[in-house]
Amino acid sequence: MTTTAPQLDKNRRKRRGGVLGNTGLYVAVGIAALLFLLPFYLIVRNALSTDQEITGENWKLLPSFQWGNVSELFDDQTVQFGRSLWNSTVVAVLMTVGTLLVCSLAGYGLARIPYKHSNKVFYAVLATLMVPTAVTFVPSFVLVSSLGWVDTYRGLIIPGLFSGFTCFLFRQYFLGFPKELEEAARVDGLGYWGAYWRIVVPNSLNFFAAIATITFISGWNAFLWPLVIGQDPDSWTVQIALSSFMTNQTVNFHLIFMATAVSILPLVFVFLFLQRWLVQGIAQTGIKG
Amino acid sequence: MSTTTTRGVARPAPAKGSPARSRRGLRGNPTVNFWLFTGPFLIGLAIFVIVPIGWSIWLSFFDARYTVTPSHFIGFDNYKQILTNSGFPDSLLTFTVFAAFIVPTTWALSLGLALLVNELRFMRAFFRSVFFLPTAVSYVAAALIWKMSIFSGVRFGLANTVIGWFGADTIAWMSNPTPPWYWLVIVTLRLWIQSGFYMILFLAALQNIPAELYEAAAIDGAKRGWQTFRHITLPQLRATSTAVILLLLIAAYQAFDEFFNIVGQKATWAQTPLMELYKTALGTSQDYGAGSAGAVILSLLICLVTLVQGKFMGFGRGEDSK
Numbered sequence: 208m209t210t211t212a213p214q215l216d217k218n219r220r221k222r223r224g225g226v227l228g229n230t231g232l233y234v235a236v237g238i239a240a241l242l243f244l245l246p247f248y249l250i251v252r253n254a255l256s257t258d259q260e261i262t263g264e265n266w267k268l269l270p271s272f273q274w275g276n277v278s279e280l281f282d283d284q285t286v287q288f289g290r291s292l293w294n295s296t297v298v299a300v301l302m303t304v305g306t307l308l309v310c311s312l313a314g315y316g317l318a319r320i321p322y323k324h325s326n327k328v329f330y331a332v333l334a335t336l337m338v339p340t341a342v343t344f345v346p347s348f349v350l351v352s353s354l355g356w357v358d359t360y361r362g363l364i365i366p367g368l369f370s371g372f373t374c375f376l377f378r379q380y381f382l383g384f385p386k387e388l389e390e391a392a393r394v395d396g397l398g399y400w401g402a403y404w405r406i407v408v409p410n411s412l413n414f415f416a417a418i419a420t421i422t423f424i425s426g427w428n429a430f431l432w433p434l435v436i437g438q439d440p441d442s443w444t445v446q447i448a449l450s451s452f453m454t455n456q457t458v459n460f461h462l463i464f465m466a467t468a469v470s471i472l473p474l475v476f477v478f479l480f481l482q483r484w485l486v487q488g489i490a491q492t493g494i495k496g
Numbered sequence: 497m498s499t500t501t502t503r504g505v506a507r508p509a510p511a512k513g514s515p516a517r518s519r520r521g522l523r524g525n526p527t528v529n530f531w532l533f534t535g536p537f538l539i540g541l542a543i544f545v546i547v548p549i550g551w552s553i554w555l556s557f558f559d560a561r562y563t564v565t566p567s568h569f570i571g572f573d574n575y576k577q578i579l580t581n582s583g584f585p586d587s588l589l590t591f592t593v594f595a596a597f598i599v600p601t602t603w604a605l606s607l608g609l610a611l612l613v614n615e616l617r618f619m620r621a622f623f624r625s626v627f628f629l630p631t632a633v634s635y636v637a638a639a640l641i642w643k644m645s646i647f648s649g650v651r652f653g654l655a656n657t658v659i660g661w662f663g664a665d666t667i668a669w670m671s672n673p674t675p676p677w678y679w680l681v682i683v684t685l686r687l688w689i690q691s692g693f694y695m696i697l698f699l700a701a702l703q704n705i706p707a708e709l710y711e712a713a714a715i716d717g718a719k720r721g722w723q724t725f726r727h728i729t730l731p732q733l734r735a736t737s738t739a740v741i742l743l744l745l746i747a748a749y750q751a752f753d754e755f756f757n758i759v760g761q762k763a764t765w766a767q768t769p770l771m772e773l774y775k776t777a778l779g780t781s782q783d784y785g786a787g788s789a790g791a792v793i794l795s796l797l798i799c800l801v802t803l804v805q806g807k808f809m810g811f812g813r814g815e816d817s818k
Contacts, residue, residue: 316533341750345777345787346548349564369540398523428634430753446636478632490700
């Protein structure tokens with residue numbers, strides 16, 4: 208890393224190092240990029256190979272493109288991959304919608320509605336952040352099982368909706384939302400509720416998109432909680448299904464990798480489309496807290 | 497935007513009755529609205545976050561094997577048991593080793609990537625996306641690729657193929673604790689998934705460093721490169737670095753997914769604290785009391801680390817770049 212000096216002004220054209228330094232920079236970044244893309248290549252290559260190609264002695268760069276692996280995966284009744292894919296979709300979508308709704312309202316209330324104990328409530332919410340959610344999975348399981356929610360969508364989704372951290376992020380964001388817009392709405396006769404839905408939300412879609420992306424990804428990728436809650440294979444999410452393939456001797460290599468590819472694909476798309484807002488959102492709020 | 501506002505004038509008035517009340521009535525009352533907005537969240541937080549925490553503390557003082565409504569108070573016996581008679585203390589050691597590997601490496605790699613990407617003129621967005629993309633991949637999927645393809649212990653695994661070209665013998669990467677090659681597997685996996693996210697944070701912070709600082713340094717004769725990095729960039733990134741290190745530590749404490757899927761819960765090595773809690777509370781013994789005691793200890797440790805680090809590195813002091 209000889210060219211580590213930060214280039215701050217994006218528009219500044221003058222550069223040190225000239226052609227040589229530039230080439231070195233791009234070679235370094237290129238090598239790093241190849242390493243980062245390697246696992247993606249391996250998934251696709253293995254997903255479209257036969258088992259013999261995957262386990263063969265000689266490394267084959269390109270697979271034989273076995274597109275039949277896709278239908279084989281979904282036709283396999285013992286694996287039930289379609290079912291877990293559906294479960295993951297339901298869980299991730301409902302979690303995203305629910306989290307956005309509940310946490311954004313609370314974040315707005317804490318940031319913008321003048322109430323004399325507002326700060327106390329906010330500190331109480333912050334205090335819950337001290338206990339990491341993953342650590343409380345034992346008592347949460349206890350609670351959810353006594354509600355009879357084991358193996359249900361309710362059990363998978365609802366306990367995860369009330370994220371103090373997401374509420375905190377929304378509060379920070381709304382603190383910076385231009386007051387004039389809301390004041391105009393209030394003058395026009397809208398209450399807090401009306402101003403929120405007609406003015407604040409439509410003007411905050413970028414930030415909502417960022418939080419939605421993060422929530423969707425973490426809902427889709429969650430492992431520990433679905434593992435605890437999903438005792439019956441019918442309620443397994445994709446992650447639990449993948450995990451079971453790894454220890455299950457009966458599932459073939461090419462099906463395992465095809466399942467992995469299918470499980471990652473939707474996320475990669477969501478991610479590529481929404482990452483602009485995600486990057487913006489991260490830069491906007493910072494993550495300190 | 498203005499159309500939204502004008503529509504707003506027409507609509508809510510007939511829907512909710514007298515428009516004259518809008519300032520003073522329920523719709524404009526701050527207290528009512530505060531609870532209307534925050535109520536659903538606070539109720540959920542109380543039920544699904546605060547109650548489990550309280551319940552857990554309560555359970556940790558009772559003999560709660562196979563039951564979550566125990567009646568036999570046993571004081572600190574659960575704490576004694578989990579600290580002496582289980583794999584939990586070992587798992588805390590595992591975490592320490594793991595954190596010692598993963599925190600500095602992720603910090604360095606994400607900062608390095610940010611510095612590189614920040615220098616790029618062309619294809620900057622492309623490279624940023626490439627490094628950021630693994631954030632979307634689950635630990636389970638990554639564990640699968642690492643375990644069954646890259647670090648597969650047999651001949652056809654990618655790592656073994658590569659070292660085979662140099663004449664080295666096949667290595668059983670994960671099935672053998674000595675030498676501990678499994679750390680290489682685990683650490684590279686986590687590096688791959690999380691570095692891109694922290695790179696984004698560093699990128700945002702880098703762009704917020706005032707350019708005048710570098711100009712002043714150039715006038716003073718500082719050489720671009722190591723000198724400016726050491727005396728300007730690094731100090732300016734202090735707040736972000738602190739936040740990143742803290743987040744990394746907390747995340748390392750809670751490691752579960754990749755250990756569970758790569759090492760497995762039957763192995764005698766590399767068991768994380770959460771895996772031990774999982775086995776204690778939800779395994780065959782179903783000891784909710786001891787499991788809760790472990791959860792309490794782990795939470796206290798995480799709080800302690802947070803506070804100590806805040807003390808030493810000035811976390812939240814607000815001299816942040818943003």
